[in-house]
Amino acid sequence: MSSELRYTANTQLEHLHARYTGTGHADLTKYEWLTHQHRDTLASIVGHPTLNSYLAIADNESIGRIKFETTERMLQPCGPPPPKDDD
């Protein structure tokens, strides 16, 4: 609330930010932030054909397979979420 008041002129900006996935806030956990980073990384690989073929050569796999696996890995790139410690 206080931050909202402090940035009255820019509250709209914050709302705008909140509409996109991958953006963060002051209470973001390490796991959440890193998961976003991993997804971004994987998405970047899928999105850049050159990176795709680079990984395909390194792994000795077909480009399609790399693409598929990378996409699959985006589901839970850093494993399952850690249990919440409710105190």
Added chain:
Amino acid sequence: MSEETPRLVDSFTAPKEVLQEFAELAEEEDVDPFAETASKRQIAARQSDYHNRRFSRVANESGDAFTDGDDSGYRDAMRLQMLEKEEQRVKRLIEEKEKQDREDGKENMDLDRTPPRAEIQAVAQELAAATGSKRKRRWDVGDEDERKEAIKADEKEWSDQALESSAPKKRRSRWDATPADVNVAPGETPKRSRWDQTPAAQPDAPPIPILMNAPGFMTEDKHNRYLTDEELDAILPSQGYSIVTPPPGYAPLVAPRKLTATPISASLGGFEIKESSDAAAVAAAAGLAPELPTEIPGVGNLAFFKPEDAQYFAKILKEEDETELSVDEMKERKIMRLLLKIKNGTPPVRKTALRQITDKAREFGAGPLFDKILPLLMERTLEDQERHLLVKVIDRVLYKLDDLVRPYVHKILVVIEPLLIDEDYYARVEGREIISNLSKAAGLAHMISTMRPDIDHADEYVRNTTARAFSVVASALGIPSLLPFLKAVCRSKKSWQARHTGIRIVQQIAIMMGCAVLPHLRNLVDCVAHGLQDEQQKVRTMTALALAALAEAAAPYGIESFDNVLKPLWLGIRLHRGKGLAAFLKAIGFIIPLMDPEYASYYTKEVTVILIREFQTSDEEMKKIVLKVVKQCAATEGVTPQYIKQDILPDFFKAFWVRRMALDRRNYKQVVETTVELAQKAGVSEIVGRIVNDLKDEAEPYRKMVMETITKVVASLGASDIDERLEVRLVDGIIYSFQEQTTEDQVMLDGFGTVVNALGIRVKPYLTQIVSTILWRLNNKSAKVRQQAADLTTRLAVVIKQCGEDQLLSKLGLVLFEQLGEEYPDTLGSIIAAEGAIANVVGMTQMNPPVKDLLPRMTPILRNRHEKVQEASINLIGRIADRGAEMVPAREWMRICFELLDLLKAHKKAIRRAAVNSFGYIAKSLGPQDVLQVLLTNLRVQERQSRVCSTVAIAIVAETCGPFTCIPAILNEYRTAELNVRTGCLKALSFVFEYVGPQSAYYVDSVVTMLEDALTDRDLVHRQTASTIVKHLALGVAGLGCEDSMLHLMNLVWPNCFETSPHVIGAVMEAIEAMRVTLGPGVLLSYVMQGLFHPARKVREVYWRIYNSLYLGAADALVPFYPDVGELSEGPNVYDRYPLQMFI
């Protein structure tokens, strides 16, 4: 002294009339000057009688068809409605009988229209007996005798409170404000001075507290309250005065307040400061509590409080022992408090109250809520804002209550339906919103069973609003679900009113839903089709109107759906006369444009006969409809020009192109529009040829109508169709009508300009004549005429140049130049604009008078404060500075520069912009030094707007003359100790860098030291403006290799990210965003990373905000820059980004 001299002493007494006048003035003092505006704000006072018929509606409980199977609500509603019909019938009979009696002369003709008392009573009794217990179905049961009174007075009021409140029409002044429960004795004079308010004995009943409204009144009231006996005793001498006994039969108008309780000692001491600021406590101490509407217990301070509110909120106005109340009573009071807060509270109070009432809606239940809300909405003194808020409450509550609302549907409808015919658009929208939500909550079946009885209600008002409400239900729940019901209603055999309303529902659906009716068009048309042959005239008319609305909504599609009605429509126009015919023609007018060309032509021919017959009509409505239909027919593709020329035009011109048509504004417009439409088909020469002679008609309004038509026709179709003979007549007519006009009108001016411009070079032979007219009129003694002549010059300048008549132009230019001494600013403005137009077409070098003479003449005129003059002169000067600056000595330009500074203060933006641009032109021709000096000096002035404009002008000078000419001067000026100058310099620099863009790469290093200083200044504005400069710089130099200086600036900007002032933080954030572009997101990420997980939340919040905008700006580019945090992996969560670790 002689006998004749009057005694001087007597002459000191004022004459009687004067004394009388003062006495009257004193009496009038009580009159509330705001009473009139207050009644304007009140919805009921503003609206027509028809709208106010809503007050006479009766709502009934609608039983929930889904819960109790016996459907008693509907049956009762129908029975009640039958009774009402019967009641109206009996009343009508009585009226007729009475009329009959009067005509037969049975009644004595003493102008007393009142029927014999006995008769009325008999009828009233009969009615009361007939209605019997059913009338208890009203949702506000008044007690028995009052109800009878209501029937007798033929005023079906809503509640007993409303009865009372509606009695006094004039707003009472505060002196004689009566608590609601005291009955006003009949025959009592409404106004009394305070002296005859001698208190009578203490009444038994405690007086109802709270009377006054706005807080402004409260304090005044405290001082102006009535003096008590004790006070009077203390003030007046004990001898020589006696208390007069009140006259017999006097009953105090105002219930005496708690007078005996007043402690005199305190209130006589004059002004004193109270210990506590609590108004209620102060009031209580002074014994004034009942008079002061300060705070309502449990509600707090209100924005206002009206006397009428006291009736509704009586229960919460006095302190009560809450422990003695039952749960229901507590609930009721809670609702009342919330409603009062919403209706009268300040915005924050209102907001929380609204949220509470929404959250607790189901807890309160529909009954208690609506029993409180709905009577408030029917209050006669309701104002727009209050209505809006209450409607909002209903809307929110409806959403929460959902199907619990069913028993109250009819009550709500009775209150909300009137909104649908409100003249205020937003009220209509609100009404629609509520009814659509209501129908979604209650369900279609319930809505139909509730509204069914109103469909053939005896009152037209009720049927009208019900039809509109039904159309809203249709749009909310879909037309298909309502169709079977509509079909049944439109075919109702029982009453024509039902059919009429059914068809009207269809019409309203079409009007409201527009092209959304298309999928159901055939069904809707079939619904109403048979109404064209109905035996009731009104039903036939309404059917035609409904078809017109459907066709209009469906345009340009859906002609096939109308197949069934074409024949009856076209047959109908031969059978009907008057209103019915008008409606049929209207329907035809809307259907013809949907048709294929060949059908359209056939049907147009069919209808033309009737149209031509109706050209002769004397009925204004019919005239308008006929004109409209002609316009629609003429616009359709199938109608040939040949046909229009032969069959329509002769009669059309005979009937409508007469002087009489020019007199009525609406007829005038319609005729012009239709003629222009006909001209699209028939051609310019056909139409213009027919009316051109009327330009010399003796009636001026008619000449104007002709001129307007010719203007529009020529503007849309051009003048190439006009042959030589017509051209002569046309120009002749135009000059004639222009000269003969008595009121200088825009129409004549536009017409002249349009026609001459359309004729172009063909106008050359007439130019001498035209120009001599203008010259003659430029010397007219009327300022208006001179102004119009100048305006005409502005319009003709281009054409005169086209015709090669430079001679004439220079003559005009000279005459206008001589006229620059004009004293009327409007005229002067036009003259300058005309001079400007001539200078524009002739060019600066050929201009006569020469520019070097013209400009010095303009300098003093720049001081004129009139906006039109300012704008015209700045445009002319700007043009000269742009094109012919070298023809004027530099000294003159400097003089103009100083005058221009004044124009920077102008209110109109166009003037300021033109002035700022002129600085640029002048600087270009003179070199920047002097102009810049003027502008920099102007940064010292007090006025902000002037300074801001100067900074913009500096930037424009920098842009036109190159930044290197200005930046050193600005940097030098920045060293001034004055704050305004420094911020002005910063602002100017910010504009400079914004305008020059990539060029700023050359100047980065020169401004870095200054920016260092500004960014580390204590003054917020310095840092804000410096951040803006950094933003423009960074965006300008992106990719130009200035990263080193930019990184330096970044380090200076960055600490400002914790600023809280909105403008500063905005500027800083933008600067950081710009840095992302020029330094790359990786650098920014390393800055941001320092605080994303900072222990202090305030730091984290700011850094995440920056991170988010960074992320949204360059998500993909950030991927390689994320830190490698593999060592943080724990358990199942592995944070290594393996794909990035691969290499070949």
